[in-house]
Amino acid sequence: MEPFLAVVVGGLFAAGLYMILRRSIVKLLIGLVLLSNAANLVIFVTAGLHRGVPPLVPEGASAPLHTVADPLPQALVLTAIVISFGVLAFAMALVHRTHAMVKTDDINDLTSTDS
Amino acid sequence: MLIAVLSGFVLAVAAPWVRQYTGRYSGWVIGLLPAGLTAYFASHIPLIAAGETLRVVHPWVPGLDIQLSFYMDGLSLLFALLISGIGTFIFIYAGSYMNKRPDLGRFYVYLLMFMASMLGLVLADNLIALFVFWELTSVSSYLLIGIDHKSETARKSALQALLVTAGGGLALLAGFILLAAAGGSFEISELLSRGDVVREHGLYLGILILVLIGCFTKSAQVPFHFWLPSAMAAPTPVSAYLHSATMVKAGVFLLARLFPVLSGTLVWSVVVPLFGAATMLTGIILAMRQTDLKLILAYTTVAALGTLTLMLGIGTELAVKAAIVFLVVHSLYKGALFLVAGSVDHGTGTRDITVLGGHAKALPITFAAAALAGLSMAGIPPLLGFLGKEMLYEAAAHADWLFYAVLFTLAVVISGMLHVAVAAIVSLRPFIGQGQDTPVTPHEAPFAMWLGPLTLASLGLVFGLLPAMAGDALLVPAMGAVYGVPIDYQLTLWHGFNWILMLSLLTLLAGVFVYRSRERIRARLTDADPWINRGPEYGYFRALDFLNWGAQWQTRFFQNGYLGNYLRILIASTVVLVGGTFLLKDNLSLAWQSGSGMRFYEVVVAVLMLAAAILAVERPSRLSSIAALGITGYSVALIYVLFSAPDLALTQILVETLTVLLFVLIFYRLPRFQTLSPPSARRRDALFAVSMGGLVTVLMLAAMDARIAVPISEYHIAASEPLAFGRNIVNVILVDFRALDTLGEIVVLVLAAVGVYALMKLYPPKSEGQ
Amino acid sequence: MTISMSLVLRTATRLIMPLLLVFSVYMLLRGHDKPGGGFIAGLMAGTAFALYAVAYGTEAMARLLRLDPHTLIGGGLLITLLGGVPALFLGEAFLTGLWWTFYIGEVAVKLSTVLIFDIGVYLVVLGVASTVVLVLAEET
Incomplete structure (x- = not known):
C-alpha cells in the first residue's frame, strides 16, 4: 500500500503547490490546507503502515503483546495537524486583512511594502 | 590567568558608571586595572626568566576539542606587559584628553574590551580561542575608530579597518583549522614541538598562505597597509594604543608565535622578508609625504611593522633577537610620540607640521618626551633605539643568501636614514625654529597627559643605558620563545667600532641631509599622487563597489516581490538539486514492492482523497472547492483510521471540522475566485507543481528503504x-x-x-x- | 455573522453541545491510556463552541464561554509550566512526570504532573480555537 499512497501524496503535494502558485489570494488558503495534509501523510506513510495494531498497551500488560504501529511519527503528526490549523487561521487572518486594506485579490499586486 | 584576561570585560560593563561617579579622575580610576595587571604579569617575570612556562586550561567546547587554555612564556609575557603597561598610561591619558567628551564612558567600554581581548589573544594557547580574541580586537578597533559615529569619514575608516582585518581573520581561521589538522592539536604549546610534522605536511603551503593573509592584514603589510592610516580617524589615545603599540602587532605576534612551527622553509624565507621589506620602504617613504603628525606616525608604524616582518622572515638567530628588541623599542617610542602628537594637538589646536614650530617653551615637558622618543626612533646612542638599529643592520647583513643580505641591508639602511629624518620632523619640528600662529594659544598639557609619554620615552633611555635590566628578565626569554630554543645572550649597547657602526653614522648624516631637503621630497612625492591613488586602496574601493552592485543585482533578481517567483525558484532548485543527487547516486533503491499489500477499500479511500484534491483545485467556485477540500481532509482521517492511528484520526476529523467551520465563517468576506493567469502560466505552474510532487513521491519511496538504525x-x-x-x-x-x-x-x-x-x-x- | 436561520441546526446544537463538552473532558482524562488527550479534547471543545457560534452567533458563544479566551490561553500555558516544575524540586529534569496514587476505598486514583500538563494543553488548544473562531467570525 505504501508505494500507492506515495504516489497519491505526491499528487496532493502537486495540487497544493499548484494552488499556492495561483494569483488569486483565496486559492492560497486552499493550497495551504492541501499542502499540510500532504506533508503530514509524508511522515505517516514513510514510517511504514500497519493495519489494526494501534500503539496501545492492553489492560494488565506492561508492553504491547505484538508489534504495534510506530507511535513516534504519530505523535509528530498529531501536533503538526494542530499547528497547521493554527497556521491556517493565521493565513486566513492575513488574507482577510490584506484584502480589506489593499482591496485586491491578485497576489502579483502585492510586490512592494508600501500600499 | 583567566581572571586577568576577563577582568577587562567585566570592568567594561561598569565603565560608564565609573566615568559618571569619578568625573575627571575616571582615567586614573580605570587605569588601576591595567596597572594591577601589569603588576600581576610582572610578578611572573622571575618564573619565566628561569625558563619555565605556565599553562592554564578551562574547558569551553569540549565536544569540539576547543578549550579556553592560556599559555605564558617569554613571548606572551612580553606582550602582556606591553599591553597592560602601555594601557595604564593610555587610560590615564585618555581620561584627561577626552574629559570633555560626553562619549568618554562608551570609549572606556570599548577600550577595556579591546585590552581584555588583546591580552586574551597573546595569552591564548588554543587556536580557536586565539581566533575569537583576534576577531574581538578587530571588532573593538572598529568601534573605537568609529567612536565619532556622526562623522562619515570615521564610519568609513572604521568599516574599512574591519573589513580588511576581519576578512584576513577568516583566512586565519581556515589556516588554523588546517594547522590543527596537520599538527594534530589545537593547542599552540603542543604544536610548537611538532614543527617538523607541520612543515612536511601536504597542507603546509595552504596553512602558510592563509596564516600569512591573516597576519598581513592585521599588521598592515603591503598591499593591505592602507587601512592603518585611515584608522587615524580614531582619537589619539586609540591610535597610540591599538594602531601602533599593540593591536597592529598582533599579526607580527602571531608570526613570532608560530615561528617555530612554520618558519625555516624555503617559501617562508623567500616570501615573508620580501613583504616585510616592501612594507617597510612603502611606509617610510609615504610618511615623508604627509604633513599631519598623526598620519606621519601612522606610516612610520607601517614601516616598523614591515621591519618586524622582515626580521622574522629572515629568521636567523640574529634576526629574531633584533625583532624582539626592535619590537620593544618601537612600542616605547611610538606610543610616546603618538601621545605627544595628541598633546601638541591639545596644546596648539593643530597637528600640521607646516604650521607648527617653536613651541618648546610653551610645552617643555612634552618637548622633553618628544625629544627622548625621537632620539630613540632615530637610533642615536645611548637610547635603546640605537641598540635596536644596530641589531637590525647586523641581522640584515647576515641574511642567509648573499643577494638577500645585500638587498635587505640596503633596504634597512634607507629606512633607517628616512627614520632619522622623520624622527626629526615629528619630534623637533613642532618645538624648535619658527612656526605660524596656531588656532589655540600654545600651552602645556596637564599632568595626566605628559606622564605617559614622558615615562615611555624615558624607559627608552633607561633600557638603553642598562640594557641588561630589560634584557635578561624579559627580552631574552622572549627571543628564546620565538626561536624555539633557549638563547643565551647578553644585551649590550656598545658593540665596538665595526662597520655596522660606520653604517649607523652614515645613516645619521644622510638622515640629516634628507631632513633638510624634506620640503622638496614632499613636493616630489605629492607629484606622484595620481599614481599612489591607484594603489591598493583604490582596489579596495572597487571591490566594495562590485560587491554592492552584485548584491543589488541578485536582490533584484531573486527578491522581486512576486510570491510565485520565489516559489518557482525554490521548487526548481529543490527539484534540480535533490533530484539531480538521486540521479547521480547509483545505489538508489526505491521501495516499490512494499510488504503490506493493497486492499480494495484502502485504494478507494486514497483515490477519493486525490480526486477531491484535484476537484478542489479545479472547481471555479469557492464553495465547491471548500467542500472538496473537506472531503480530502476526511479521507486523510480515514487513512489514519485504517492504518492504526486512532489519535491522529480523531485530531484530523476535529481539525477538518474546525477548518470547514472557519471557512464558512469568513466565507462571505473573502473575494471570489478569479482566473488571473493566462493558460500558458497555468501550464508552467502545473509543470512545477507536478515535478515537485513527483520528487516527493521518489523521496518517500527512497526514505522507506533507508532505515539504518533501530527506531x-x-x-x-x-x-x-x-x-x-x-x-x-x-x-x-x-x-x-x-x-x-x-x-x-x-x-x-x-x-x-x-x-x-x-x-x-x-x-x-x-x-x-x- | 449572519445568524443561521435553520431551526434544526440550533436545536441540534443545543442538544449536542453539552454532550460534546462532557465527552471532551472524558477524552482528556482517559487520554493517557486510550485514544484521546489534551490536543484532541481541546479541539473537541473548540469545535463545540465553533458549532455554537455558527448556530447562535459569536456574541452568544462568547457569553457561553464566560472566560475570555485570552485567559484560557494564558492560564493553560501557566498550567503546563506548573506541571513541569515539581520535578525540579526532586532534582529531576524539568517536565519529568511524577505520579501519586490514592485509594478511595477500593478504587485507585492516579494523579500526576503529566495530567496537569495535559490539562494545560487542553486549555491552550481550546483558547486558541475559540480566539480564532471569535476573531475571524466577528464583523469588523
Missing part, C-alpha cells in the same frame, strides 16, 4: 507502561517523553492566535489604511 520509538513502546504509567503510547510521548517539544508546540499555537488577534483587532490609526 527510537522501541524505547517509547517498551517504557510507556512501566515508566510513564500510560497505555496510550502516542499520548505518553506527547506529555511525558517529549513534553518539552509539546510545550514548544503549544507556544507556537499561542503565537498563531496572537497573530490572528493582532491582524484582525489592532488597526493602525484611522488616518492611515481606513
Whole structure:
C-alpha cells in the first residue's frame, strides 16, 4: 500500500503547490490546507503502515503483546495537524486583512511594502 | 590567568558608571586595572626568566576539542606587559584628553574590551580561542575608530579597518583549522614541538598562505597597509594604543608565535622578508609625504611593522633577537610620540607640521618626551633605539643568501636614514625654529597627559643605558620563545667600532641631509599622487563597489516581490538539486514492492482523497472547492483510521471540522475566485507543481528503504507502561517523553492566535489604511 | 455573522453541545491510556463552541464561554509550566512526570504532573480555537 499512497501524496503535494502558485489570494488558503495534509501523510506513510495494531498497551500488560504501529511519527503528526490549523487561521487572518486594506485579490499586486 | 584576561570585560560593563561617579579622575580610576595587571604579569617575570612556562586550561567546547587554555612564556609575557603597561598610561591619558567628551564612558567600554581581548589573544594557547580574541580586537578597533559615529569619514575608516582585518581573520581561521589538522592539536604549546610534522605536511603551503593573509592584514603589510592610516580617524589615545603599540602587532605576534612551527622553509624565507621589506620602504617613504603628525606616525608604524616582518622572515638567530628588541623599542617610542602628537594637538589646536614650530617653551615637558622618543626612533646612542638599529643592520647583513643580505641591508639602511629624518620632523619640528600662529594659544598639557609619554620615552633611555635590566628578565626569554630554543645572550649597547657602526653614522648624516631637503621630497612625492591613488586602496574601493552592485543585482533578481517567483525558484532548485543527487547516486533503491499489500477499500479511500484534491483545485467556485477540500481532509482521517492511528484520526476529523467551520465563517468576506493567469502560466505552474510532487513521491519511496538504525520509538513502546504509567503510547510521548517539544508546540499555537488577534483587532490609526 | 436561520441546526446544537463538552473532558482524562488527550479534547471543545457560534452567533458563544479566551490561553500555558516544575524540586529534569496514587476505598486514583500538563494543553488548544473562531467570525 505504501508505494500507492506515495504516489497519491505526491499528487496532493502537486495540487497544493499548484494552488499556492495561483494569483488569486483565496486559492492560497486552499493550497495551504492541501499542502499540510500532504506533508503530514509524508511522515505517516514513510514510517511504514500497519493495519489494526494501534500503539496501545492492553489492560494488565506492561508492553504491547505484538508489534504495534510506530507511535513516534504519530505523535509528530498529531501536533503538526494542530499547528497547521493554527497556521491556517493565521493565513486566513492575513488574507482577510490584506484584502480589506489593499482591496485586491491578485497576489502579483502585492510586490512592494508600501500600499 | 583567566581572571586577568576577563577582568577587562567585566570592568567594561561598569565603565560608564565609573566615568559618571569619578568625573575627571575616571582615567586614573580605570587605569588601576591595567596597572594591577601589569603588576600581576610582572610578578611572573622571575618564573619565566628561569625558563619555565605556565599553562592554564578551562574547558569551553569540549565536544569540539576547543578549550579556553592560556599559555605564558617569554613571548606572551612580553606582550602582556606591553599591553597592560602601555594601557595604564593610555587610560590615564585618555581620561584627561577626552574629559570633555560626553562619549568618554562608551570609549572606556570599548577600550577595556579591546585590552581584555588583546591580552586574551597573546595569552591564548588554543587556536580557536586565539581566533575569537583576534576577531574581538578587530571588532573593538572598529568601534573605537568609529567612536565619532556622526562623522562619515570615521564610519568609513572604521568599516574599512574591519573589513580588511576581519576578512584576513577568516583566512586565519581556515589556516588554523588546517594547522590543527596537520599538527594534530589545537593547542599552540603542543604544536610548537611538532614543527617538523607541520612543515612536511601536504597542507603546509595552504596553512602558510592563509596564516600569512591573516597576519598581513592585521599588521598592515603591503598591499593591505592602507587601512592603518585611515584608522587615524580614531582619537589619539586609540591610535597610540591599538594602531601602533599593540593591536597592529598582533599579526607580527602571531608570526613570532608560530615561528617555530612554520618558519625555516624555503617559501617562508623567500616570501615573508620580501613583504616585510616592501612594507617597510612603502611606509617610510609615504610618511615623508604627509604633513599631519598623526598620519606621519601612522606610516612610520607601517614601516616598523614591515621591519618586524622582515626580521622574522629572515629568521636567523640574529634576526629574531633584533625583532624582539626592535619590537620593544618601537612600542616605547611610538606610543610616546603618538601621545605627544595628541598633546601638541591639545596644546596648539593643530597637528600640521607646516604650521607648527617653536613651541618648546610653551610645552617643555612634552618637548622633553618628544625629544627622548625621537632620539630613540632615530637610533642615536645611548637610547635603546640605537641598540635596536644596530641589531637590525647586523641581522640584515647576515641574511642567509648573499643577494638577500645585500638587498635587505640596503633596504634597512634607507629606512633607517628616512627614520632619522622623520624622527626629526615629528619630534623637533613642532618645538624648535619658527612656526605660524596656531588656532589655540600654545600651552602645556596637564599632568595626566605628559606622564605617559614622558615615562615611555624615558624607559627608552633607561633600557638603553642598562640594557641588561630589560634584557635578561624579559627580552631574552622572549627571543628564546620565538626561536624555539633557549638563547643565551647578553644585551649590550656598545658593540665596538665595526662597520655596522660606520653604517649607523652614515645613516645619521644622510638622515640629516634628507631632513633638510624634506620640503622638496614632499613636493616630489605629492607629484606622484595620481599614481599612489591607484594603489591598493583604490582596489579596495572597487571591490566594495562590485560587491554592492552584485548584491543589488541578485536582490533584484531573486527578491522581486512576486510570491510565485520565489516559489518557482525554490521548487526548481529543490527539484534540480535533490533530484539531480538521486540521479547521480547509483545505489538508489526505491521501495516499490512494499510488504503490506493493497486492499480494495484502502485504494478507494486514497483515490477519493486525490480526486477531491484535484476537484478542489479545479472547481471555479469557492464553495465547491471548500467542500472538496473537506472531503480530502476526511479521507486523510480515514487513512489514519485504517492504518492504526486512532489519535491522529480523531485530531484530523476535529481539525477538518474546525477548518470547514472557519471557512464558512469568513466565507462571505473573502473575494471570489478569479482566473488571473493566462493558460500558458497555468501550464508552467502545473509543470512545477507536478515535478515537485513527483520528487516527493521518489523521496518517500527512497526514505522507506533507508532505515539504518533501530527506531527510537522501541524505547517509547517498551517504557510507556512501566515508566510513564500510560497505555496510550502516542499520548505518553506527547506529555511525558517529549513534553518539552509539546510545550514548544503549544507556544507556537499561542503565537498563531496572537497573530490572528493582532491582524484582525489592532488597526493602525484611522488616518492611515481606513 | 449572519445568524443561521435553520431551526434544526440550533436545536441540534443545543442538544449536542453539552454532550460534546462532557465527552471532551472524558477524552482528556482517559487520554493517557486510550485514544484521546489534551490536543484532541481541546479541539473537541473548540469545535463545540465553533458549532455554537455558527448556530447562535459569536456574541452568544462568547457569553457561553464566560472566560475570555485570552485567559484560557494564558492560564493553560501557566498550567503546563506548573506541571513541569515539581520535578525540579526532586532534582529531576524539568517536565519529568511524577505520579501519586490514592485509594478511595477500593478504587485507585492516579494523579500526576503529566495530567496537569495535559490539562494545560487542553486549555491552550481550546483558547486558541475559540480566539480564532471569535476573531475571524466577528464583523469588523
